[in-house]
Amino acid sequence: MLNILNVAQTGLKTSQTQVENVMNNLANEGTEGYKKRVVNVSELEHSDARITGRGVQIDDVSRATNIYMYQNLIKAESTLSNIDELGSMLADIESIFYETEDSGFSADLDRYFNSIENLRTSPQNEVYKNDVENNAKVIVANLQTLYKNIEDVETTTLSNIKENVGEINNILKEIGNISQKIIDTSSGTPNDLLDKRDLLEKELAKYIDVQISREDHYELSIAGVTAVRFDTNVREVTVIENYIPQKDVYAKLDNDGKTIVPFQDSLISDTWNDNPIAERQVIELSGTSTNAVVKFLGTNVPTTVGANATTMASDIETNKGTIIAEWNKEHPDREIDDITASGSQITITYVDIEGDVPAIDNDESNGIVFSGSIESPGGQKGEVDSLTFVYNNEISLTVTKGEKIYASDGVTQIDINNDGVIDAADTVDETNVLKAMMYKINQSQDIGGNIKVYNGDYHLADDGEKIPTNDSRHPKFDPSNPNKDRYLVIESTTGGEKGSFTGEFIVNDSNVKNHQTKNESLSNKGIDDIHLEIYEKEISLTGGSVKAMIDNVKTDSGSNIFNEYKDKLNQFAKTLSNLTDSYIENSDQTYVYGTDEVELSSEEDKKVLLNLFSGADVKSLKFNTASLNTLTQDKLDYLATLQWREEVNFDGTGLNNQTFSQFYQTLRVEVADNKENVDFSQGAQAAVTESMQNAYDKITKVDKDEEMIQLIKFQSAYEANAKMITIVDEMLATLLGMKR
Template sequence: MLNSLNVAQSGLAASKVAVENVSNNIANENTPGYKKRVIDQSELEHSDSRFYGRGVEASTAYRITSIYMSQNLIRENTRENYFIQKSQMLGNIETAFKETDESGLSKDINRYLQAVENLRASPTSEIYKSDLITHGTLLVENMQTLYSDIEKAEELTKESMKENISQVNGILKEIGKINQQLGKSQIASNDLLDRRDQLELELSKYADISSEEFAGTYTLKIGDVVAIGNNTVIRDITVEDQYSPQKDRFIKDDGKTSSILDGVTFDNDDTITYKLNNSSEVSVQFGESIDTNGDGTPDFTVDETNYVRGLVHKINSDPELSKTVVAYNGTYTQQADGSKTTDDRQDNFLLVEAVEPGEVGKFEGRITVTEQTDASDPTSVTSKNTVFRDEYQSNDGENSVQIYAFDAPIELKSGVLKAQSENLTTSSASNKFTVYKDKLDALAQTLSDITDKFVKTGETTYIEGGISTDRYTGNQDDIVGINLFSGSTVKSLQFNTKEVNNLDQTKLDYLATLQWKSDISFEGRGQDLAGPEATSISEYFQEVRISVSSDKETSDFLLTTQKAVKQSVQSSYDNLVKVDKDEEMLNLIKFQSAYTANAKIVTVVDEMLQTILGLK
């Protein structure tokens, strides 16, 4: 009978603990990261010969969770935040391209073209000349403003990335502190485990992570690099900017020899001209004497064996070109003091490198080889060849943003930091900032080229642009120079106002045709090599704007889809781990009934004992 009383007492204690657990679950229903608790109840072990047991024990409260579903939620959360960040950046670009009925680059282009048409109709009108100067200057200024707005969005992204790195390091430190507290106790605290899970979910916003706990050792990886090892060994995450300069190589496929005179016999009065940014140029002529050290004594006479070294000297000696680029005779070797040396015992190939590393040092250069029998006779040109850099063996100026952990680069697959880093690295195919800056640069380069020179070949037909006329082999006096715009990028683009007074009827007739020309090439190789994507100036910019909107719409669609996926996983996970009031109320009724039943047993046993003790 006394044993029955002990059994009932254990039932009362277990039911009391269970009711308290239900109360705790309901109280923490809205606590961030809280997972519902379940009391582990088990039968007390037999310690004697009784056959009905010794009662019940409420030993521990454990969390309801699922490692598999938790990992899925973390993965989908990372992807969602990747698309959120990407959509925000595209939104900033779209805002930069936004136009109204009266303002915007489209309107500036149309007003400039109309100003040309007005002046063509009245070439001596000072009003129309002033109007052309106004709209030509505004076109350049607004293109540069639009370009600058994209750069500002890029800079804001970079600053945001630095703040996010600080957030990541703060979260890692918090997880490390929690691991220290967990290590001091024999039984893991549920509230600390909840907090660690919540921090992992928060961390997954920034990057793809994975964590595991084996034999009491906790490890967390960001990407493929360990950020927390051995429970508390924390590696700070850093972001590093790396800049490499643009390198144009005029080289053959063999990777050794020059491509400048490929198939050309260099002799007599032939010249080789290097033109930079469609503005400044230098030339070497066959038979010209070159003084490389400035002592007044020629070091060599230009011929087919040393023209590369002659070009290198001319480029590096030119006060304008040397501000932007440095030329080398082949691949250089960098010395310990930072100087660069080349093997100048023979010609190798022309290497032209930007002075400023990274995207800021961007330039455009090309070479024209002119075969001419008499330098004084403009009709004696036998051939002209334009040579561009080898695209496969040259390098664009690159800005690279890489995330490191303890000097180990982290290759991220998703998350906010992935979206930011790939849009700050110019070589990334996903970099939308670079895509649209390049499109604007292509517009600027083409505008400068087609308003530079032309050759009239018929009543209404022309060879358009400086690049195409560089290949013109007819009477060189037929080439008409305009130089209305100069530069090869948005930043270097200029409207040369002084040239407006030099615009005669012939030049204006040519410029006016550009307004209606629908097969303008924006590939930078000349109008005589226009590809299938050739279009008009106005339509080119409209296509750029459409592309911006299309990218934003596509990104928003992917974001909406990913949100639905994440919400589905979140709902399944919450149904498992979150507190359900209805379920808790049923548990409350159940444990309350158990408590009442055990109390009834105590009452019955007490009455039986009283009856026995009352016997005489």
Template sequence: MFSTLSVSQTGLNTSKYAIENVSNNQANRNTPGYKKRVADLSEIRLNGVHITGQGVNFGGISRVTSQYMYDKFMQEATKANYLDKSSNMLGGIEKIFAETDSSGFSVDLNRYFQSVESLRTNPSSEVNRSYMQTQGAVIVESLQNLYSSIEKQAQIEKVELKTDVKKVNQILKEIADINVKIEKYDPSVNDLLDKRDLLELELSKFVDVDINRDAGFYEIKIGGVAAVSNNIFHKEIEIEDRLTPQIDKFNHIRQNADGSSTVFDALKYNSDFTLKTPSYDADDTITYKLNNEFSVSVTIGETIIGDWDGDPNTALTTMTVDNDNLTRAFMVKINSDPNMSKLVTAHNGEYTLDASGNKIPMYPNSDNYLKIESNLPGVENEFTGRFSIERKTDPVTIIKREVIYKNENESKIAQSDTVLTILDQDLNLKSGSMRAQVENLATSNPNNKFQKYLDQLDQFAQTLADVNSSYIRVGENDYVYGRDASEAHNTAPFPPNGGDIVNMNLFSGSSIKTLKFDKNAVNDLSQQNLDYLATLQWKDNLSFKSGAQNSNDVNSTSFVEFYRNLKVGVSTDKEEASYGFEVQDAIANNLGTAYNEVVKVNSDDEMIDLMKFQAAFSANAQVISAVDEMIQTLLGMKR
């Protein structure tokens, strides 16, 4: 009888706890991050002669969850956040390129071409001349506005990235603090686990996370780097700007059979490693051109005073230029030029650094090859340089032309990368909104859409400046287009028998930032010049790559079509990101819905549980009352 009383007492207490749990579930049904609680009930182990059982054991309250579904939901949600952020960023760029029938770069470009045609039709009209001068300046300004607007958008994203990094660091700190409490108050930590789950979900909006919840161990990795281990917050995520200077090397590298390599000076050797013949003489013109704006020339036999050994610690010397010191002569001239020296520094081959950080050439007393570096690192300090050579039999008779470009394989392009680190380890983000920001703030990242659009604008500017600078007329309506192609044109006739390079210099520069329009050059345009310029509007085989014009380039097109393709590319990228987000968001939402069906409080289920536990409570109370009456009766009989 007393065992029956004990069994009912356990049932009564258990039902009471279960009813309280149902009440708590209902009270927290709308609490963010709250997961349904269930009472852990089990039969008390049989002992001795109690063959009918010893009652029910209340093992506490546990959360209803599915770690697999939760982690999968976070993985898909963070992918959706990446695509959502990408779509929003590209939406900002798309607005920059938005145009109307009366405004936008397409309109400005068309007006410029119209101004050229008007002046060509009536070259004596001052009105037409003034109109062309105005429209030439307008397209430069319009291009530069597009470029700077994209840069401003990137700066906005960088400011937002800094804010997001602060949020992420705060979340990581809070998780570490919660882990301290979990260790302290275990096992009564359901509310703390809910808070931690909610913080993990918030964290996954920004970055992809890899969470290890093995028994007795907890770790969060971001981009493959540990950020939190148990209750230890290792170090805050930091933003680091890495700027790489541009380095142009004018050389050829031959790989030898024994595995060694031989370096050849591109000024003196051809790409097949044969010596350029004949040797340069005093009639030849050798010129280095920077950004299609500045130039220096070296002539065999001239005397130059300068830093011939390239060592800033030694005195200046005087030397006469010959074929043996030609490369060093260019080093001296480039470094002495007031315009070039602000942008670049030339070196005679490789160098070492002394204790003061000065660059000391390894082989200062002989020509190696020309190595030209930007003075400041970063993509904003990139430059374009090349050599043009005219071989002559006398000061005016040209017999050969040649252009020498840098060794693309050996040279380095300028880079400006924004990276995230923890303890000097780079975070390799795979998804999350911060991945979209970081990859569009790193010029070396192949997924950088911002830089792709900037590069295309630079290509447009480079080609615009090139073909509006110089040309060679080779027929009634046939031309060698552009300064690069003209200087590389090596087909007779040569001056003074024809084939003269006609320099108009309407535009100069090799990028948007260096692009300039010389309105005074409009005053000097001849009818032949205007006839040439008029063909540019309709020419549909312009190549928009650095170097000489190549009409056989598979990607060649017209100015109008190139810009139209750029605009279409921006819109296409935006639509692809938006569509990708819609698909990924649907996947994440479906997983979230399925997960919530498992963990969220369902009022109908709770009411059923309430009725069950109330019935159990009442039944156990009735049993206790019946046993009590039986005991009272037995006690009365005994008296």
């Protein structure tokens, strides 16, 4: 009978605990992160001869959860957070491209083309010229504003990454603190601490993708890299900003695909073997002198009053020594070799290394009229081997065979062979042209130190020093000829995308012009390498809001929407600059459009220069106001065709040709489509996440109705066990009464 009393007592205690647990669940129904508790019971072990058992015992109080569902839920929430963040960034971009019917870049572009049409009707109308200038400058300003606004979003995004990483590290530290408290708990199951840790895990998953192991020790990983190990060992997440400068290498690879064939060996030495051709220009004289002195090419030439054109031409030939000396002193890049007279014509022969020399303008002095010079009959155009570097489609630097390179003072000759001696070997030829070009670019005030040129690739020392090829510490140092021409490496002095530039070399060997662009396989773009690391190990995120941010500030992520839109704007700017720089009008009144096509044409000498816009991208784009005064009717007729030209090749592939307006509208449509697609993905992912949350909540959340049913059940069990104690008490009382 006492055994019955003992069994009932265990049941009474268990039922009491279960009722208390139900009340605790109901009290915490609205507590954030609370998971309902379950009292786990088991039968007491049989330790004697009783066959009916010894009653019930409480094992522990656990949380209702499902680890598999939980891990998948936080993964879904991480994915949703990534999509939400991407949608927010796209909304910012969409607002940048917002337009109304009368305002925005599209309307500004239409106004510019309309102003060209107006000027075309009256090329000398100053009002129309001003209208073109204003509208052109508005286009440039608005393109640059669009570009800057995208850059501003990038800057804000990078700032948000740093803030979020700060939050991530705070959460990780708190998880470590809670884990320590769990370890320090001496009695019972710390369910409240486990709930708090789960809540922190879910908050962390909004930023990044996490994986959790709860086997022997608690371990939390971020994208597969351990962030918390052995319960409390927390590793900090760091933001790494590595801005890699653009490096263009002008060299070829040998057939083995590995060995570099220097630019000099592969092209210069093969082509720079022709003798230069001296240019001759003819000037026609007319009129009669009204003074005993007539000025020609800046020099006073003595003559007689009343001298006719033939006599004047003869007087000029007689005094050519003085004329040539004074001219060459003032024009070192257009030096004259000889002046001869024939009737009323003067023939000027330039020094053969000067190449193609600009014509001399019309002039008049004391009754003698000098018509503008033209190339001599037979078309003897001065040509000489030269190498030209074009920077950002705007600045050109040329090195010519036979040229001497001077310092910025224009007097001090440069020892381009670095042998300590100024001699004939320092005159530019096929053996030192690359060093000469290197010096010119590096000293150019127009380029302003934005890039630095090396003769061959430098060796990067452990301390970051860039060791040139003529330094004995360089692995490929050649002691027999340390200063030889190798190949050109041009590197931006500003790291990352901000230091990006465009460069091209033009090799003119007197007979053919070759355009040489960088070797893509040897070169690298300017890269903003923004990523996260734990203990110097890079994290490759697959979810969370920070992933969306990293993808769109890391230029080589493959998912950078900011770069995608900036590239499109750069394509627009570069194409506008190219098509308004020069053209060729064919005999059938069609055109060769733009400098890129003109330079590939066999009739390049028919090129018509416009130079209306210049620049290689949005940042370098500018409108050249001075060119307005050179716009003739023919030039305006050409410019007018650009508005409706449907075969404009913006991306260089020739597969997506369209008009300027269509290109910009396509860009705006792409922005809207991308936003719409992300919104659709967000809706779908939100539905998936909500479904998983609901399924998980059914397991973990407190259900009032269910708890009330449990309360009735446990209350009944309590009453039943209490009744058993009462019955045993009555039975014992009866037995004691019988004894008496």
